[in-house]
Amino acid sequence: xxxxxYSALLMQLLDGTISEVDAEKLQAAFARDPDRLTEAAEQxxxxxxxxxxxxxxxxxxxxxxxxxxSSASESHVRRLESAVMRGVAHAGRRPKRRLRLPxxxxxxxxxxxxxxxxxxxxxxxxxxxxxxxxxxxxxxSVTGIAHTEADRDLRPGAILxxxxxxxxxxxxxxxxxxxxxxxxxxxxxxxxxSQASGAKAIELQSGSLNASVARxxxxxxxxxxxxxxxxxxxxxxxxxxxxxxxxxLHVYEGTVKFQRKSDASSVLVNSGFWSVxxxxxxxxxxxxxxxxxxxxELEDFGNAGRSSQANGPTRxxxxxxxxxxxxxHGGWAIAVPGIGTTVSGKVPLPSGTxxxxxxxxxxxxGVVSFEVFVGEKLVGSVxxxxxxxxxxxxxxxxxxxxxxxxxxxxxxxxGSAIPEDKLKSxxxxxxxxxxxxxxxxxxxxxxxxxxxxxxxx
Amino acid sequence: xxxELDAAVESVKAGDREAFRVVVRETAALVRGYIxxxxxxxxxxxxxxxxxYLEIFKQIxxxxxxxxxxxxxxxxxxxxxxxxxxxxxxxxxAHSNYxxxxxxxLEAKALEIEERQPIQEQISRLEQCxxxxxxxxxxxxxxxxxxDYTAGRIAQTLKSTxxxxxxxxxxxxxxxxxxxxxxxxxx
Numbered sequence: 001x002x003x004x005x006y007s008a009l010l011m012q013l014l015d016g017t018i019s020e021v022d023a024e025k026l027q028a029a030f031a032r033d034p035d036r037l038t039e040a041a042e043q044x045x046x047x048x049x050x051x052x053x054x055x056x057x058x059x060x061x062x063x064x065x066x067x068x069x070s071s072a073s074e075s076h077v078r079r080l081e082s083a084v085m086r087g088v089a090h091a092g093r094r095p096k097r098r099l100r101l102p103x104x105x106x107x108x109x110x111x112x113x114x115x116x117x118x119x120x121x122x123x124x125x126x127x128x129x130x131x132x133x134x135x136x137x138x139x140x141s142v143t144g145i146a147h148t149e150a151d152r153d154l155r156p157g158a159i160l161x162x163x164x165x166x167x168x169x170x171x172x173x174x175x176x177x178x179x180x181x182x183x184x185x186x187x188x189x190x191x192x193x194s195q196a197s198g199a200k201a202i203e204l205q206s207g208s209l210n211a212s213v214a215r216x217x218x219x220x221x222x223x224x225x226x227x228x229x230x231x232x233x234x235x236x237x238x239x240x241x242x243x244x245x246x247x248x249l250h251v252y253e254g255t256v257k258f259q260r261k262s263d264a265s266s267v268l269v270n271s272g273f274w275s276v277x278x279x280x281x282x283x284x285x286x287x288x289x290x291x292x293x294x295x296x297e298l299e300d301f302g303n304a305g306r307s308s309q310a311n312g313p314t315r316x317x318x319x320x321x322x323x324x325x326x327x328x329h330g331g332w333a334i335a336v337p338g339i340g341t342t343v344s345g346k347v348p349l350p351s352g353t354x355x356x357x358x359x360x361x362x363x364x365x366g367v368v369s370f371e372v373f374v375g376e377k378l379v380g381s382v383x384x385x386x387x388x389x390x391x392x393x394x395x396x397x398x399x400x401x402x403x404x405x406x407x408x409x410x411x412x413x414x415g416s417a418i419p420e421d422k423l424k425s426x427x428x429x430x431x432x433x434x435x436x437x438x439x440x441x442x443x444x445x446x447x448x449x450x451x452x453x454x455x456x457x
Numbered sequence: 458x459x460x461e462l463d464a465a466v467e468s469v470k471a472g473d474r475e476a477f478r479v480v481v482r483e484t485a486a487l488v489r490g491y492i493x494x495x496x497x498x499x500x501x502x503x504x505x506x507x508x509x510y511l512e513i514f515k516q517i518x519x520x521x522x523x524x525x526x527x528x529x530x531x532x533x534x535x536x537x538x539x540x541x542x543x544x545x546x547x548x549x550x551a552h553s554n555y556x557x558x559x560x561x562x563l564e565a566k567a568l569e570i571e572e573r574q575p576i577q578e579q580i581s582r583l584e585q586c587x588x589x590x591x592x593x594x595x596x597x598x599x600x601x602x603x604x605d606y607t608a609g610r611i612a613q614t615l616k617s618t619x620x621x622x623x624x625x626x627x628x629x630x631x632x633x634x635x636x637x638x639x640x641x642x643x644x
Contacts, residue, residue, distance in 0.1 A: 004620050007627035011608065013559065016497040023555035030562065041566035042634040043627070044494070049580050050587075050602040050633075051499065052490025059489070059503075060481035063510045138609045157609030157619025176607070180500075 144171015208241035229277035495538035527577035586636035
């Protein structure tokens with residue numbers, strides 16, 4: 001990691017815009033170099049002290065006016081505190097809010113109401129004449145490659161032009177609006193961003209996105225639309241995915257109006273619920289079963305990806321190297337014939353019961369077996385028959401008492417005709433003297449995984 | 458504790474509500490900076506700070522003159538910040554991640570430093586140190602921390618690059634850290 005990458009990641013961490021992948025990189029950097037951790041802690045302290053210095057006089061005036069407006073009685077103070085704490089409970093949805101003033105006299109109330117009415121009328125008139133100019137979102141972080149028509153390599157700090165179509169080739173990109181709304185586009189996603197109407201609009205053409213939306217004006221909600229549905233958002237956290245003519249919405253906070261375009265039927269999806277808009281399904285909301293994405297780090301897959309010049313033309317031993325690092329659920333790993341393959345992922349596991357599914361199959365010759373470990377504990381094992389190449393699902397259930405754990409799949413194959421020492425040496429694999437067609441044997445086992453998480457009551 | 462703050466605390470205890478403004482003004486940077494150690498969301502820091510001051514106002518009669526007012530305020534701030542964080546963590550349990558892990562690591566380290574160099578001793582020097590930074594560095598820091606400009610917008614404003622702005626912010630924080638530790642020596 002270069003110094004400039006490091007300072008950029010640190011800033012993203014301090015500003016709360018860092019991605020999971022980058023946070024893991026920083027964590028690794030700190031683990032390698034304790035001095036860097038101390039230095040980052042100093043940066044962390046100064047960063048928050050600088051934030052604390054901001055407009056202390058204004059802040060003091062706000063607190064003071066709150067107290068001045070309240071009566072001296074304890075009951076008023078309690079009401080004030082309760083109002084503040086109710087507000088804190090919704091802080092994520094309302095980034096900028098001032099303390100309400102309780103205990104105002106009725107005269108003040110009516111005067112304020114009259115003033116508010118006048119302002120409202122003025123506001124409506126102004127609104128009818130012009131739409132507010134909303135700046136486009138800014139790239140907060142990028143892992144991998146993302147681009148627009150105008151910018152082939154989007155980097156942090158770039159500001160999207162009106163109508164920009166963002167495509168994420170790999171990794172993910174997080175965009176931030178000036179009001180703090182964060183939109184993360186996943187790998188393979190294409191989405192168009194527009195603000196021309198005076199409201200934020202995102203057209204999700206393919207793939208999926210996560211959104212953490214700051215409170216929007218009721219008459220200018222953020223609208224995320226796909227080819228067949230729209231999610232109308234005034235302040236929430238959600239995930240939206242579009243594939244195979246269906247749109248799936250998960251709401252983690254707040255409420256979203258979810259509307260199918262073909263017949264305008266809609267459903268209100270509350271926090272903790274999800275819904276799907278498709279041609280053949282009713283628009284209803286279902287309770288969520290939280291799914292934990294399982295991030296694998298492939299640690300060992302033999303000679304995968306290596307090529308050799310020895311005894312003949314260059315040939316790839318394996319047709320494709322599995323992606324390193326981030327293999328989310330639905331990803332896959334390959335067992336190398338004759339050598340075990342270890343696939344592991346570190347995941348935070350809050351206390352609860354988990355079910356891990358592994359999808360796998362035998363291919364060609366050899367019998368596949370694999371074991372699943374959570375930390376050091378073996379939670380299950382499977383042995384293939386070597387007779388079928390059909391995909392199969394195996395399910396493993398385990399308990400976690402909390403904390404992060406490594407989930408490891410260790411696979412082996414039996415019956416492969418290739419001696420292990422030959423595979424490891426690599427150079428002996430090619431040429432007329434070698435009796436094996438290695439290319440045909442690359443995928444004795446493929447594993448994909450998904451994990452379901454059921455929290456403790 | 459400054460003489461002005463000391464006098465203001467005593468005035469509030471005696472029933473002078475207006476004096477509370479001085480208490481807030483003199484301690485707001487400390488309270489908001491300290492709460493920031495526990496909560497990453499700026500809006501939450503502001504909201505919790507407001508709740509903290511209401512608590513301070515309610516409890517100020519219990520504060521004993523001559524004891525460390527900043528430490529007393531920090532204890533209230535810490536309790537409120539941790540309660541808010543626990544509430545957020547319960548809500549986001551299924552989404553706990555590397556980001557929260559790494560923030561916890563930094564927070565622990567920052568609190569370890571806090572034992573040796575309390576924030577209340579450094580924050581009063583921070584403004585002086587800020588004024589001693591080179592002009593361009595000072596502008597970048599003020600745009601980011603006082604005007605809420607992102608690095609990208611600062612780069613546009615100053616006709617620079619985002620990377621250069623991030624680098625300036627990084628160096629500025631290091632210079633300020635050295636300066637406040639050295640009791641106001643020019644960075």
